[in-house]
Amino acid sequence: xxxxxxxxxxxxxxxxxxxxxxxxxxxxxxxxxxxxxxxxxxxxxxxxxxxxxxxxxxxxxxxxxxxxxxxxxxxxxxxxxxxxxxxxxxxxxxxxxxxxxxxxxxxxxxxxxxxxxxxxxxxxxxxxxxxxxxxxxxxxxxxxxxxxxxxxxxxxxxxxxxxxxxxxxxxxxxxxxxxxxxxxxxxxxxxxxxxxxxxxxxxxxxxxxxxxxxxxxxxxxxxxxxxxxxxxxxxxxxxxxxxxxxxxxxxxxxxxxxxxxxxxxxxxxxxxxxxxxxxxxxxxxxxxxxxxxxxxxxxxxxxxxxxxxxxxxxxxxxxxxxxxxxxxxxxxxxxxxxxxxxxxxxxxxxxxxxxxxxxxxxxxxxxxxxxxxxxxxxxxxxxxxxxxxxxxxxxxxxxxxxxxxxxxx
Amino acid sequence: xxxxxxxxxxxxxxxxxxxxxxxxxxxxxxxxxxxxxxxxxxxxxxxxxxxxxxxxxxxxxxxxxxxxxxxxxxxxxxxxxxxxxxxxxxxxxxxxxxxxxxxxxxxxxxxxxxxxxxxxxxxxxxxxxxxxxxxxxxxxxxxxxxxxxxxxxxxxxxxxxxxxxxxxxxxxxxxxxxxxxxxxxxxxxxxxxxxxxxxxxxxxxxxxx
Numbered sequence: 001x002x003x004x005x006x007x008x009x010x011x012x013x014x015x016x017x018x019x020x021x022x023x024x025x026x027x028x029x030x031x032x033x034x035x036x037x038x039x040x041x042x043x044x045x046x047x048x049x050x051x052x053x054x055x056x057x058x059x060x061x062x063x064x065x066x067x068x069x070x071x072x073x074x075x076x077x078x079x080x081x082x083x084x085x086x087x088x089x090x091x092x093x094x095x096x097x098x099x100x101x102x103x104x105x106x107x108x109x110x111x112x113x114x115x116x117x118x119x120x121x122x123x124x125x126x127x128x129x130x131x132x133x134x135x136x137x138x139x140x141x142x143x144x145x146x147x148x149x150x151x152x153x154x155x156x157x158x159x160x161x162x163x164x165x166x167x168x169x170x171x172x173x174x175x176x177x178x179x180x181x182x183x184x185x186x187x188x189x190x191x192x193x194x195x196x197x198x199x200x201x202x203x204x205x206x207x208x209x210x211x212x213x214x215x216x217x218x219x220x221x222x223x224x225x226x227x228x229x230x231x232x233x234x235x236x237x238x239x240x241x242x243x244x245x246x247x248x249x250x251x252x253x254x255x256x257x258x259x260x261x262x263x264x265x266x267x268x269x270x271x272x273x274x275x276x277x278x279x280x281x282x283x284x285x286x287x288x289x290x291x292x293x294x295x296x297x298x299x300x301x302x303x304x305x306x307x308x309x310x311x312x313x314x315x316x317x318x319x320x321x322x323x324x325x326x327x328x329x330x331x332x333x334x335x336x337x338x339x340x341x342x343x344x345x346x347x348x349x350x351x352x353x354x355x356x357x358x359x360x361x362x363x364x365x366x367x368x369x370x371x372x373x374x375x376x377x378x379x380x381x382x383x384x385x386x387x388x389x390x391x392x393x394x395x396x397x398x399x400x401x402x403x404x405x406x407x408x409x
Numbered sequence: 410x411x412x413x414x415x416x417x418x419x420x421x422x423x424x425x426x427x428x429x430x431x432x433x434x435x436x437x438x439x440x441x442x443x444x445x446x447x448x449x450x451x452x453x454x455x456x457x458x459x460x461x462x463x464x465x466x467x468x469x470x471x472x473x474x475x476x477x478x479x480x481x482x483x484x485x486x487x488x489x490x491x492x493x494x495x496x497x498x499x500x501x502x503x504x505x506x507x508x509x510x511x512x513x514x515x516x517x518x519x520x521x522x523x524x525x526x527x528x529x530x531x532x533x534x535x536x537x538x539x540x541x542x543x544x545x546x547x548x549x550x551x552x553x554x555x556x557x558x559x560x561x562x563x564x565x566x567x568x569x570x571x572x573x574x575x576x577x578x579x580x581x582x583x584x585x586x587x588x589x590x591x592x593x594x595x596x597x598x599x600x601x602x603x604x605x606x607x608x609x610x611x612x613x614x615x616x617x618x
Contacts (some may be wrong), residue, residue: 016606064457139571145543155471166436166482178482185475205543237465 001358016128021097029134034115037140041114046164049076049254052275052323059327080268089263093169102167103262103269106160109153109256110276115140115147116207117283120308123215123294127208138293138307146207147195150284151188153237158184160273161241161248166256176257180241180248186341194232194282197224198288200356211292221289224356229289230360231349236281238341241250244329245337282318284312290314343391351380362380414455422448434488435481439474446470460543 017026025304050065051074057064121127128135143149160180165177175306195297201223202210214220221229238245242390259270286292295310332340355376360370425448428441446469453462495501550558 004564093435095436143459144533145459145463148467152463152466155467155475158471158475162478163436163440166478178479181475181479183471188471246442294585327521 008389017134025132025133029131029136030140032131033138033140037114038111038121041276041279042120044279045272046075046080048074048279049079051319052326053325055320056327059324061189068096083264083268086264088105088266089261091169091261094261095167096175096192097162098167099261100266102160103266103273104160104166106157106273107276109157109160110273110280113150113153114276114279114283116146117280117287118142118208118211118292119283120293120304120312121305122297122299122304123211123292126312127215136275141207142206142208145205147205147210147284147288150409151192151195152364154184154191155188157273157277160270160308161173161258163267164262164270170256170259170261173260176254176260179254180258183241183245183248183337184239184343186338187235187345190231190235190341190345190349191239192215193346193353194228194235195288197228197349197356200224200353200360207287207292211287211294214291215294219289219291219294224289225352227352228349229285230286231345231352232289234340235345235349236285237322237325238337240277240281240322242278244332247333247334266303273391278319278322280399282315282322285318286314291350343387347384348386354381361407411455414451418448418451418455421445436478437476439481443470443474446474458542460546532591561576 017029045213053075054072055066065075068074068078086316090099116136118127118139118141121129127137129138132137141399152323162177164183165173165175165180168174198210198220199205201220202213204210210220217223241248248254249259259267262270292309293307295306297306327409355373358372358376361367362369416587422445425441425443428444429438432438432441446465450462450465450470453459453465
């Protein structure tokens with residue numbers, strides 16, 4: 001390890017590229033990576049919107065977008081241009097400054113998360129690619145606190161939704177934004193606990209390192225025992241406000257939710273951020289649990305294409321599933337959503353985290369594995385029974401109170 | 410480079426702090442507070458304390474200020490305030506006096522001991538590699554300071570339990586007021602979630618979906 005203070009004053013990028021003296025060539029490569037990541041994300045958002053509409057249409061037995069371009073693939077572009085030229089309204093009762101700020105608070109975190117995702121690189125070696133004679137990671141930045149950076153940005157994204165609803169100065173957006181922020185904050189806890197299990201098995205926070213560990217060992221989805229992966233998927237879907245957790249914009253109840261008052265370009269920013277978050281969440285899931293760009297490299301020539309291919313295929317599976325969920329599942333009720341988050345996902349994630357931690361300690365101290373696991377499971381089952389009893393008691397009390405009220409009234 | 414980053418983020422921190430003071434709307438004040446927290450987090454990065462930087466954003470910006478905003482919005486105090494009124498008489502001159510004397514103390518401390526402003530040699534140097542500081546913090550917290558960590562955990566648990574006990578409804582002879590229970594949560598709503606949800610299509614495209 002080279003002391004970070006000697007090479008780069010800002011340590012948010014531990015890339016072999018930045019180890020030596022920094023010349024114009026290296027600055028150029030960094031710029032290329034930034035622009036590539038930016039365009040890649042924008043183009044994939046465009047395709048994702050088209051793909052979602054087409055796939056949902058297929059599942060509904062409709063045709064879907066068909067006019068613009070072959071298979072309607074340019075529909076998103078046409079919609080974007082249309083939105084761009086629509087009238088830009090700011091409601092009278094809006095808090096103008098915050099109203100204008102909110103869409104950017106949604107969009108910028110969505111963009112930034114993608115910077116820490118390794119989208120390629122030959123991880124059978126050290127996960128690097130060589131461009132113009134310089135060795136580098138195929139990700140914009142590899143901060144030593146990588147995944148915490150993701151969590152930080154997803155907690156910033158809450159501001160966009162919350163302030164948009166508040167600043168609109170009308171009641172439906174406010175209700176929608178209170179719902180949304182409560183939902184996002186609740187599920188962030190489960191999300192964080194699921195990710196913490198990955199930290200335990202990988203022993204690192206850096207995304208590059210996490211992928212490298214998965215290549216040398218087994219993928220985290222197996223190494224952490226599947227449960228954190230499922231918790232991550234559910235919590236991630238809720239964090240994205242995707243169906244079946246899209247109460248935020250339940251149009252029967254809330255008109256459009258937090259973005260009811262937004263039009264034109266500002267609305268399109270929210271829209272963009274939403275789909276961008278779907279893509280980055282899938283990319284993060286692939287990175288954390290499914291080995292990122294890892295996979296067999298089948299040819300010698302153009303070997304760098306294969307990791308990219310594996311990465312995109314894995315992300316694509318997730319994107320397909322998100323659309324599939326939307327087309328098939330009805331929306332949850334608000335209390336079901338909160339019950340699932342607080343009474344199921346958080347306890348399960350926490351219990352699993354403790355179990356994995358116990359196994360790590362047992363491994364370190366050379367304790368026999370089987371009795372330790374059995375004892376750990378016994379403790380967890382006892383805890384679960386207590387929790388279930390407490391929930392049952394609370395529900396019984398609430399019901400008794402209701403019937404009392406009914407008898408009196 | 411370091412100096413430039415320091416100056417810019419210090420300016421951001423100070424501007425945010427000033428904004429908290431002069432903003433007339435509580436929501437704006439909370440947002441300026443977020444700005445200050447971000448600036449501080451950049452300063453942490455500058456000191457190679459990347460873990461602290463991330464935690465600063467996650468805990469303070471992501472949880473604490475969000476809670477502030479929740480309270481501000483739900484209590485309905487989110488209107489513009491008249492700063493001309495002084496709620497506690499004589500508060501402002503006293504605050505100015507205390508602020509000035511704190512500044513004076515800081516300046517004296519800095520001027521008297523130029524080389525070691527914190528009184529300890531080398532306290533401003535990084536403890537190790539930036540990639541390393543999560544591990545170092547973890548080791549320190551769970552070896553040397555494990556007792557303090559556990560005590561803090563107990564304190565937080567007590568706070569949570571206390572809040573629940575205070576907020577929960579008392580039933581029986583001691584019940585202070587008749588409690589109105591909103592029954593909607595337990596009534597099945599047959600309409601909820603029926604049919605395909607066409608959020609995106611409806612908003613973005615309209616006619617051809």
